[in-house]
Structure formats: structure tokens, C-alpha cells
Amino acid sequence: MEEKKKDWPPYAPGTHLRESDIRDKKITYTWWEPEVQYAWSLGPAMSKFLKGLKEGKIYGIHCKRCKRIITPPRMFCEYCYGPTEEWVDLPDTGIIETFSISYLDPDARRIEDPILVGVVDLDGTPPHHGFMHYFGEMTKDEIKIGMKVKAVWKPENEREGSITDIKYFKPYKGGGD
Amino acid sequence: MSRKVCVIGIGHTDFNSITPGMEWKEIMYEACQKAYVDAGVNPRKDIGSFITCAEDYWEGFSIFDEFVPDQVGALLRPCCTVCGDGLYGLGNAYMQIMTGYFDMVAVEAHSKISDLLTYGDIMLHAFDPRFERPVSGPVERPKYGGSPEYPSESPKPLVGRSSEKERVHPYFLAGLEMQHYLKTTANTEEQCAKVVVKNKKNAFFNPYADYELNVSIDDVMMSEYLFKPMKKLDISPNVDGAVCFVLADDKTAKSLGIEPIYLSGFGWSSETPWISTRGMDALYAKNAAKMAYKMANIKEPKREIDVLEVDDRFSFKELQHIEALGFARPGEAGKLVDEGVLEIGGSLPTNTSGGSLGVGNCIEATGMQKALEIITQLRGHAAKRQVKDAETGLAQSWRGIPSGSGAVAIFKRG
């Protein structure tokens, strides 16, 4: 057997390029924009959920075996693998499960005014069950895990049947607002 | 090591050209539920590992593996995605069981291709971007919206910006191959047409097939040339559907009281990805079959295989694959068609389910659909399309344009 090399890897092959090499056309490259378009069918669970959002409601679905109300709803429960049944009207309040204060927009570009985003643990569901959404009417210094929040809806004529029919969740003291 | 792997449960959805009433998760759930009920197992307790076969761009997600576990029953279980046809999944499941780590593995593959609006363009996206894509000619642009916007600081490309040109539908590659295949063998366009007639007729006996059609050879020969010499009826239209198998080792199968159908051999192989240096005689099928025959200890495939399901997403492919798998000498598969050998009542029934021409092109689930037919035949449940006394069957698939990869699986009744 040949002598095995020590201090391996002694080298790492590869040619480093800089962003400027590409921008200033110092290297040859080819460019392609694919046409990528999808229209996903929603199925019964998501369709009803989005329809509910259009009506200003948040739906959950009940898995009787696991005794939990799930939202976002689905036709089967992933824990017991059985079908879910019974649609439930959930309140549009909850607590902040976690959040982030983002200075980046979706394309990783810097923004001055941060976006407050996080997960809302909805009332009426087991702990840690909710969905992601924006937070508003609060500053980055006020936002806290465990804060009570309530949904702020778009006006009825502007709702489309999308998660964005809720504009954001705002702080909520509880009882009448 | 006398451990063997067998199929203990199968499940599938209906195959339809569109499935607007269901999400991709729901068709997967349906197929998996049916397989688990067929096997009499609880996926949350009995199944050790789960494999799904999918490619991101067909589904529309950057990491499709994320959207798999819940609907197959794999929450907090070993689960993975194999980027390949369903038969690759079966082969990997076989290997997982043979390691002894798992006694039962579920494999799922599906097609929800109707969700993808720009099928041709995505298939073109699989061509090598440097040498093969730029020469792909013109195609009709889908009218669903404009090109994505790019920020103004993006560099001006050196090669002509592709969105200014029109692009060709990548099926031209199959037309090219058909041209070459017919020229170099004694097979004819009419014989390819006979394959279409046979498969679409077989599909009438298959309750889940979507493209059954009573056509004559003349109808096929007169159908429009789309990629000459390939005509419209030579091409399988796309279809949605899902298939799930449950595999287990033979001891587990016996303890469940299930008559085992063994996965006695499998193989896969990939030719060079360079289209220009690749041969056009399905070498991938030849190599995959070699590996499978060795594993299954099959010395004379013509004699030992009772029923065959080969990839026929383009009609000439059925003939090409039959030759590559060793069932006919090169150039002589057409004779088998003429003599009726490949019919359900013939001595080598091929694509009794209707194949992709009759069922529809199920993209990555093609191999599983073919395996599904073989298992159905071996179980004796194929009703009007049953092949008498089928004991050993072979399913073969190809990964489609522009790949030179394919897999083979051989099943044997216990």
C-alpha cells in the first residue's frame, strides 16, 4: 500500500471568483430565466380555511383521538394518522409564541423600518399551535414573547381568501377593545 | 444472509389528468392510507422508515422533502427523499431493509403535474445550461404572465438573453431519438403505432387508467406530426396520481400472514448526461437489467419473465426498451408487436395496464405505477387483463427527457 499522505487535505482545489469578476464580465457565463409557474390545488382543508379568512373567521379542525384542535387545518392528523373531523371556529386572539425584528426584505435587501414578524399561538388550540404572521401597532422594544395579541382584519370588501386577509396582530388587553 | 424483501401492501389513487379537488398532500395521504390498510399495518407503530420519490421543480418547492412527513405517517420517523423514479425508491427501501435496521419500509411516489403550468419550460430547465439549453430553438410561450423582474443592477448577459427568444418544447429530443431508432433498426412507424393501439386498448380493462382510447393503426398514423416522426398519439399525456408500497422482510410478512411477493432483484444505471455523446439504444435499461437479473438469478429473461411493464411514454420507447432488456434482438421488437406476442394473451404480455400511453405519464411515479401493475398481476387481481399463471414480472422505468437514467425491478410470487 502506498504511503498515505499526512496533513490531509493539504490543498483544496477550486478557483476563487469575486462578485466583480461576474459584474465586470471578466469571465464567460451563460444566463437563463426559466418560466416557472404553478397553480396548486388547495384541497378541502385549505379551501375551507381560506374561505373562512375571507369571511373574517379563523377555522381549526378537531382530531378527536389526539384531543387537539389543529390550525392551520388539515384533513388528517399527523400524530395518529387518522382523519380529522369537526370544523371549529377559533377566536382571533392568541399570544406571541416567538418573533423577530427584521431589517431585511424578502430579497435580502436592507430596510430602515423593521418588519415585526412571528408566530401566534392561537387561543382555543393546544400550546404552540398557530401560524406565522406580522405584528403591528407595537414597537420593537415593546414586542415580547407571551404578549397577548388580536388580529386586525382587512375590510370585508378587500379580503381575497388569503392569509393576508389578516393585516397583522396587534397588542390586546383582553375583553372589549 | 437469507433475508429477503417482499411487498406486503400496495395503495394508489385514481389517475386523472387534473385533480382540482385535492392538494398534493391529500393524494399522498390517500395512496399511503390504502397501502397501510392493504398491509394491515399502523404506520405510526409498525413502519420503520419512509421514502418518497420526488423532484423539487415538478412540485414547486425548493425543498420538497419538507412537505412529505405528515401525510405519509412519518412524523418523527426516519424519512427521506430520493430524487428519482419510484423504482429507485423501491431499491433504496430494499437496501434499508437488508441492513437489518428496519423490518418495514414504506415507499411513496406521486405526480401532481397538473399543478405545474409550465411543464415544457421546466423540462427544458433540466438540459445543461451551457451547451444544450441555448440551442433548444423556439416554443409557444404560456400566456399566464410576464417574466420575473430582475433588479436593474444585474449584469448584461454575454449570451443572448433567453427571454427574448422563444424556446422549443423539449420533446423534440424524443423525436430525434425516434428518428435515429427507426433508421438504425428494422422497426417501423406502423409498429410503433401498433404499440399505441395495444396500450390504449389495454387501458379499457384498467379501472384507474385515464387515457383509454379505441384507436386503429390508421388513426395513429394520421394523427398530427408534432416532433416528426413522433405523432400526437405516440406521446403519453400527463396524469396525476399517487402510489404507495409497503415493503417488509420475509419473516415479518409471514408473521402478518401475508402471501409474500418478493422484490427479487432491482437495478439502476445512468448513462452520460451529455446528450450529444450518448447512444440512443437505452444502454441505461440494459445495464439496469443486468444488475437486476444478476440479483434475481435470472439467466433467460424471455423464458423466466411472465409479464412485463416497460416505459412507453413515447411509443417507440416500448420497442427500444424491450430490446434493451433482452427480450428481442436489436431491431426485432417490431416483429413481436406484429405477431401479437406483446398482447395480454400473448407469450410476453407487455404493458397490460395500458402503460403510460393508456394510464398517462405519471412523471416520477411511473416506475411505481408499473410495479403496481406487476404486483396486481402476480396477486391475480387484474381481472379482465389478468395474465394467466403470472409468477415473475419485471417493471422498468426511465427518468424521462433529458436523462439517460432508468431502473428495473423484478418481482416474484413466493
Place this chain on the structure above:
Amino acid sequence: MKEVAVIGAGMTLFRRHLKETGKELSFLATKMAMEDAGIQKDDIDMVVMGSAPDAFDGIHMKGENLLDGAAATNKPYVRVFNGGGTGVFAPIAGWWHVASGVADVCLVVCEEKMGNCYPHPQTAFRHIWDPILDRPLNPNLVWLFAMEMNRYMTVHNIKKEDIALVSVKNKRNAVGHPSAQLADPNITVEDVLNSEVMAWPVQRLDISPPSDGAAALIFCNKDVVHKFTDDPIYVAGTGWSIDSTMWTNRDLYFPRYVAQAAKMAYKKAGILNPPKDIDFAEPYDPFDYKELHHMEGLLLCKKGEAPILTREGVTQRDGDLPICPSGGLLGVGNPIAATMGQKVCELYWQLAGKAGKRQIPGDPRVGVGQAWGDIMQMATVMVLRRG
């Protein structure tokens, strides 16, 4: 089941942009691994490719495109894909090819060309989100990590300073790694805490960069390993597990799927007391807090204890439980699947005594590598043992 040994490994340079194409990177890494093992292309029975989203390379079915660089022409070849978990999952797939008895020698190649995606690979990450529930909100991937980091910090009351120590440790560890993209011998906690806030609590120096790169690994059957080496490094155990797609229906403070995968691997490896039985670990560290998160998931310490061990220097290269001696993703780079180079290849190099400047002192015998992927879901774990 056959016992499986690692006989060779290779890794290319990791940089934000490399000139080589995906095929060429695969070739370079494969060639290095083959030279290390002393084998030729014909000795390889089967090939496994690991590569993460096709959207980065810009090629659909990119496994097909890369196969010639991965020495797989006219061979059985398959691509596996588990998002970020591919870095350890591809070796696991390679392992089962050999352990099942189907192959004697299996090559595993992992390649990534994130630089192809324009203007920034982040754009491809827009499509990992659920199209109905998440995408309409235009999320950025960093938000997800920031939310998990926040939850982890809040539940255990961890200070940012302790998390920043991980970034400092790894970037310093990476000095002397030939492939390293972001090695920095002088980085301090202040540098990390003063770096630009991306999505609080995540700051720029908390994140590993996107990279191009490739790595390769060669497995062989114990029955034939004597042909290649006298001191084989064996795969002692493998485990993998995935959690629910619905990440908003789980508490993110503890990665229970990592614990599941680790338990599966440790059971096979006969590891009863992980902090004692394991000599060093390479958990996945795309963000600094992830190293801590995963240390706890790998059961190397109690929940919430990982920052304390870091602060006390236990996880330094010369500590009692070296963590990420390679420099991890934070120091070397993050070409998603090719991180196999820092995770499993590094285990091999350390156990075989080939880690050069990064070699852990003492006589490490057991190492565990872990990768993490999908949407806070997937864990893949591999344990390697010398002799």
C-alpha cells in the same frame, strides 16, 4: 448487515463564487477522495449524490447533470435530498448501499453551486415556504432562524454574548482549514455583537455564508477494507428523523427530531452515555445558536446547558468535548450539501489522524456528525469509530 468503513475523503475550496461548474467541483472532490483511498473509477460499484435545492444550480433534475463529474457514468447512481440534512444523509445513503451487501465500494459526492442563483441564493429560499400559509407574507429565510433563536434564548434565558462565543470559536478553528471561506484568527465577541442586525436576534456574523463547493467520501465493505487501509474508520451508527411540516405547531426551543435521530444512531453504536462515550462532535452550525441547539439535541448536554459548556471552554479544540474542530459552517462555509466535508469527512480526518493543524489532541476514537435540514425539521446523524 455488513460493517462499513470509510477509506477516503476529499473536499474542494469553499468560496462564495467558484469558477468551476458543478460537474467540475464534483470531479475535483471525487478525484481527491479516490487518491486518498488509492482506488480507480472501476473499483467503485455504486455512486450516491447529495445536492440541495435544484434552484441554486439552476438545473432541474440536477442529479442527472452532475453524474459524470461524480464518476457515475454507466454505473448505478442515485441522488438523495433532504434539504440541509443532505450533508450527513448522503453518507447515510452511501452507508446503506454497502451495509445491505448490494455494493462493496460506494462513492458519495456532495456538491453545491449556490453562486449560480442570481441575484442571491436567498431568492431560491423563497420557495421553501408553504405557498398558502407563508409565501403570501413574503418571508425571508433569516426570519425563521431568528424566530427559533429567540424562542431558544427566551426559554433558557441565554445571553447573546454566550451565543456569539460559538461564532468566534468556529471562525478561529477554521484557520488552517485549506477550504475555509471565513476563517478569522482575530475575531472577537464584540465583532459579532456589533455586526449588522439582519433580523433580531440574528446578526450578520451569526450566519454562515452561502458557498460553492463539493466534498466526496468513499465507503467500503469490511470484508474488502484490508485492500485499502490497515486502520479503518468504521460507521458505528446512523440515524435520521423528520418532524412535522407544520413548524408553527411545534415549540422550537428544543430540536426533538435531532434527539430522535441521535438516539437511533447511538443505539446502533452502543453509546449509552453520550457526553462520556463521544470524544468530539460536528453538529450542524449554519447559525451560531444552532450549534448549541444541536448539542442539546444530540444529548451531549442537558437542555440549556450548551452555552455554559461553551463559555467554560469545554467545546474548544483542546477542551473535554471539542465541538466543530473543523471550523464548522461558520468558519469554512455553507454549501448546503457539501457541508459533508466539515461534518462526516472531518470525523474521518480526525479519527485517521489526518486533520493537520486542526487535529484534536489526545486519541479520539468516537466522533458524531450531524446535519439539519428542511424547515426546522430534519436531522441526520452519523457516528464514526476508529477500529
